[in-house]
Amino acid sequence: MNQYFRPNIAAMASYVPGEQPKPGTQFIKLNSNENPYPPSxxxxxxxxxxxxxxxxxxxxxxxxxxxxxxxxxxxxxxxxxxxxxxxxxxxxxxxxxxxxxxxxxxxxxxxxxxxxxxxxxxxxxxxxxxxxxxxxxxxxxxxxxxxxxxxxxxxxxxxxxxxxxxxxxxxxxxxxxxxxxxxxxxxxxxxxxxxxxxxxxxxxxxxxxxxxxxxxxxxxxxxxxxxxxxxxxxxxxxxxxxxxxxxxxxxxxxxxQDYKNACVEKIKLSRAWLQQELENLGFQVRDSQTNFLLAQPPLGNAAYLYQELKKQGILIRYFPQPQLDDKLRITVGTEEQNQQLVAAFRRLCDGKD
Missing domain, CATH: 3.40.640.10 (Type I PLP-dependent aspartate aminotransferase-like (Major domain))
Structure with missing residues (x-):
């Protein structure tokens, strides 16, 4: 079918957005940097x-x-x-x-x-x-x-x-x-x-x-x-x-602006907590001025952790490309979501899953 398309279109790969859970499935979605709080x-x-x-x-x-x-x-x-x-x-x-x-x-x-x-x-x-x-x-x-x-x-x-x-x-x-x-x-x-x-x-x-x-x-x-x-x-x-x-x-x-700023402040506090918890588990985590963290697991096994978390109903982002294939991008969620994520990481790092 490629003969119908311009050569540059036929040759390129499609943009791949963050995975969207299927309707009716239960996931903690921390892969697309969405704000965890409702709109104003x-x-x-x-x-x-x-x-x-x-x-x-x-x-x-x-x-x-x-x-x-x-x-x-x-x-x-x-x-x-x-x-x-x-x-x-x-x-x-x-x-x-x-x-x-x-x-x-x-x-x-x-x-x-x-x-x-x-x-x-x-x-x-x-x-x-x-x-x-x-x-x-x-x-x-x-x-x-x-x-x-x-x-x-x-x-x-x-x-x-x-x-x-x-x-x-x-x-x-x-x-x-x-x-x-x-x-x-x-x-x-x-x-x-x-x-x-x-x-x-x-x-x-x-x-x-x-x-x-x-x-x-x-x-x-x-x-x-x-x-x-x-x-x-x-x-x-x-x-x-x-x-x-x-x-x-x-x-x-x-x-x-008052509502937006209040939600942003909650996310910043959660971001600091999540960074500290990940570092306690041995992750190397970059300081962030966003609503996500870029974290390198202690064993560099980012792809494995991404897949294992997905099996447990937690979606984060993994990029199989140079400079990123040993890291995970993690959206800051609600306090409860962050706690569940850290608990899952702790089980995986302890070899209990």
Whole structure:
């Protein structure tokens, strides 16, 4: 069947998301970095108040209500905000708008694997530059590569580290193309790069409501950049890419900062507890500014532990690739979920399972 597809599509592998349990099965799901707490009660109420008229009509083409809410919450002009069907859609729009077939998409690795997939879809060349020791940004190599688009996830997945703003600033000033700072996990971090959007016209910051706001099922993300950048992206995005339900719920959710911040603080406390417990079992665990941990088992037997936990109804993430095949990425769950995970690890490390 491959004869029906463009050569680059036929040759590439599909993006593999975190495993989803089958309906009706009981799993502790700690593999997709979902927030373990429910969305804001105000957001749930907004869902219940969706009218038939809102469903009958096309939604706002630019999600204006949500853009206005972002403007108020983050202190950026409304016309500096673009909204997408999840931040993944905005990443796709950026590649399609800014990278010609055969052009270069550049990023440090390991990082979010969708960057590579999107480059392949476009028929672009992807340049993967390994992170340095302790995930030091390979600044000189990224600058030398001069990508049409350069992606930096900060905080990064799967490592959980934040790239200091001074390095991002230097990178932005020396790139001829677009610098995309993917801040999907920024709600759990101690710093962000929003100021760089005001300093540089080639910087775009991307965020999502999937993590901090517990709305992964809603599929809504947004980006902040100079309006001249957004004008080009609007030529590529679908006409009505954000549905009326998503816009209504997201608008209320992002305004409820007190609720979001309270959930984030609970996750940070649980993250610290879980890290300490794993280290007590002999794991090497990276400090994280996200809602997950990257942990190396004492025997390096990550694949075995992943499979054994799955048998016990606990899903975590294992990446069979260089730099990661001896590690596990573990989403921070509720206190009860974290305790069950640690108990299962303890049994496995003691050889009792």
């Amino acid at each position: 009660p105000a957001a749930v109420a907004a869902l219940q108040n969706i009218t038939a008229e809102a469903l009958r009509r096309y939604p706002q083409p630019f999600a204006d209500d949500f853009r206005q809410a972002v403007s108020q919450v983050l202190g950026v002009p409304k016309d500096w905000v673009i909204v997408g069907n999840g931040s993944d859609e905005l990443l796709n729009v950026l590649i399609r708008a800014c990278v010609e077939p055969g052009g270069k998409v550049v990023y440090p690795t390991p990082t979010y694997v969708l960057y590579k997939t999107l480059a392949q879809l476009q028929g672009a060349n992807f340049v993967e530059i390994p992170y340095g020791i302790d995930y030091q940004l390979p600044l000189d190599e990224l600058i030398a590569a001069q990508g049409a688009v350069t992606f930096i996830a900060s905080p990064n997945s799967p490592s959980g580290h934040v790239v200091p703003q001074k390095y991002l600033r230097e990178l932005a000033g020396k790139l001829s193309g677009i610098l995309v700072i993917d801040e999907a996990y920024v709600d759990f971090a101690t710093e962000n790069a929003l100021d760089l959007v005001r300093e540089f016209d080639n910087v775009i910051v991307i965020r999502t409501l999937s993590k901090g706001y517990s709305l992964a099922g809603l599929r809504l993300g947004f980006a902040i950049a100079h309006p001249q950048i957004l004008d080009g992206l609007y030529k590529v995005k679908d006409s009505y890419n954000v549905d009326a339900i998503a816009c209504a719920i997201a608008t209320v959710a992002i305004q409820d």
